Amino acid sequence: MSSTTAGRGPNGDARADDFLLEVKNLSVAYESDEVPPVQAVDRVSFSLRKGEFVGLVGESGSGKSTLGFAITRLQKPPAVITGGNVVFDGRDIREMDPESLRRQRQGGFAMVLQSGMNALNPVRTIGHHFTDIFKAHGHVQRKDWWDRARYLVDKVELPPGVLARYPAELSGGMRQRVSIALALSLEPRLMVFDEPTTALDVLVQHAVMDTITTLQESEGFTAVLISHDLGVVLEATERVMVMHKGRIVENAPSDRILSDPQNDYTKMLLSHYADPRAEKVSLPGFEHFTRADAGVDTPAGETGRASRRLVVENVSKTYPPPSRGDNPVRAVRNVSFTLEPGQALALVGQSGSGKSTIAKLITGVEKPSEGRIAFGDLDVTTLPQRRLRRLHEDVQMIFQDPYSAQNPVLTVEYQLSRPIRNFTQLRGNDARDEVRHLLETVGLTPAESFVTKLPHQLSGGQRQRVVVARALACNPQVIIADEPVSMLDVSLRAGVLKLIEDLRRERGVSLLYITHDLLSARLVTDDILVLHEGEVVERGATTDVMLDPQDEYTRALLEAIPNPARAHEERARRHNRAESQ
């Protein structure tokens, strides 16, 4: 296979009828009455050979999803194709009338959407989703409908029982599998997967990706995998197209991207991957310390701001059963730890492991069923609701989703001035100055240009910085950060992590860092607790746990991290296996 970099047509030596899809100079713009059109996809050209598995990578706003929607002609106003051709199997899909386009969806191109969670009609059973498709296209005889549906769910490793269920009764991973089976039921020649695993847990993500790659090999359809995660894409695909600001900036075989990236943007993306199990881990602008360095560098309690320790003692939290007959949900089971002044501790686990419940218990939002939580001499477990303020002067939280953690109609100035008024003595001009000082602290400079902004006028990274500034407004001793970077683009993550790390060292605050992402835990914490189903399965110094995990679950988590370098071997292994069969 030959390949070239951006712009020029790849696979120059292949014959034209080898191509399933040819895209030439495709442009897509978001048109609006008030503002000039935004060019989301800008004169993009590429081709897909039959049976090929290609990745399309880019950060949010790069135009990758818009491109995915345009090549399957699912783009909706205000997105408009402004130029170029999309030739699928010899026909330009831009010229198809609605009815032939609809027919083309069977045996033609199918799409699996980003949030498979919401891709299913909540008031129809899974089985009816299948029969709706069979009815619309008539490619399966009525008497075979249910047999075929059972066959398809079996393909995605689900039991036939799911057919009788409603979408809300399935887990996220199962719903995504159902979406894949539905797309498969169309017997497509081209499948476009738009971020198929983004909303899923690490371990589930891994399993669903396995299913996708297996299916692609066994069914032989041509596939495009759209993702923001270069690691995931490199693990699964043969060729990768990197998209940046509406253009494909690099288009090369996966191995080449890894070993010899040509484009600066690709290099930048790659530089944000690191193996948390390595001796020394660094991200751009973020040199981390080995265990020995960290010991020297950690501020001692007396020099820093934090003076009180947070003690969690034999804490359990049991929720009543979701419906009668089920067992009570034991979200947290007998967890104990101490957060020393100035310490950075990671709570790691996948969703459902109880890590966010622990945050709720510490901040007093919920009361533990058993056990005791104390902050200094303040007993959080017995603190009445109306006196929680005393706790929140010193314990503040940074939330996962910067998009929903802010009231959309309040300016940055107002959001920051509230905690200042509530928790400090500063008023008037002093408070105004403090707002600006906080913005500068979190790297939003010049502060004056940010104070009047509303949340939607900020980027994701800037929003998260405002959330951090808000948590700092009352000068807390402890910061609880719940997945603070998981919603951000890879290139922004290092910046926010660096900010948290710097603040911790300069201000001497203690940090409880809640995450499923072991790499970021490795970068900002000294110690780690690994949680599985509410129980602590492993604890120790972060570096020690990463380098030498003792528990099976910790190892599974480490294994599931997408890793471009390992992808290399992975693919070679699969290849060998295929050849030996």
Added chain:
Amino acid sequence: MSEAVSDASVGPREGKYRAPILSSSLRYWLSKVGLFLLTLWAAVTLNFILPRLMPGSPADAAIAKLSQSGPVSAATKHAIEAQLGVPSGNIWQQYIEYLHQVVTLNFGVSYTFFPESVESLVMRALPYTITLVGITTIVAFIVGTLLGASAAWRRGTWRDTVPTLTGSFLSTFPYFWVALLLLFFLGYVAHLFPTSGAYAPTVEPNLSFSFFGDAIYHAILPAVTLFVTSLGGWILGMRNAMINTLGDDYITFAEANGLKGRTVALRYAARNAILPNLTGFGLALGGVVGGSILVEQVFGYPGVGYLLFNAVINQDFPLMQALFLMITLSVLVANFLVDILYGILDPRTHR
């Protein structure tokens, strides 16, 4: 591929998943019925307690009025108390007596329309109101919802703009004003429709075709008034809900799977968009029995609203109490029915 299945969490529940769902939905229905009975009892009891919390009694008021024009003898006082049915016995006996009256629909004698019993008055007014307001409400809901759904589906075309603009334009009119306009132009000026009453004075109410024809003829103007002024709300409500639904991922996915436009519009979009509107429909249905006071007043239509108006003007306590109880009941029943409907239409509610 063992880890693939581990996320599924199907394993342990697979095979017996039907049983818990059945019993959980049974529990849902039972809890709904239980809640309905409890609120029903609370409403009936509140209707009993409230008048007794008020200072004085209707009898005292009547005696006070009489005593302005001279002393009231003990016999007169007794007569008034007997006439008004002032209760005897302690509060529990009164309560039991009251419950018995409620169950047997015995609400005493109306002051205004003496000596008619409240029961017969209400029973005479109720059919007119329920047919007029009830049918109009249901038809307006169905027509409005359909128009709203088609407007959202054909967004931006004339099928969107015409019903949406007309609907919102009409719903800005106060309905009694529309009533007066219709009455004036179609009734007094053009003589196309009768101007008052539920049937012509020459017709005797019975179950004959001629009576029904006449009743329908009399009901047209008030029905058009109610229909025209409530339609816009349903159109806009459904249109907005459906536009939101059309932006959902399952609509895009359904289109990506090449389902027919009709299936996507009805089974995927409208089916989900109608759910929030059902709550509003329930409230509107509950209000049916209260009648539409102003419309009934303008058209001299002998429905419950007309009765209620007269009861309030004349301080007719027995009639008022009976009407209030009925209105409360109908709101409860309507909400109960909508709850049931919701449970059938949205499988997520009983989980």
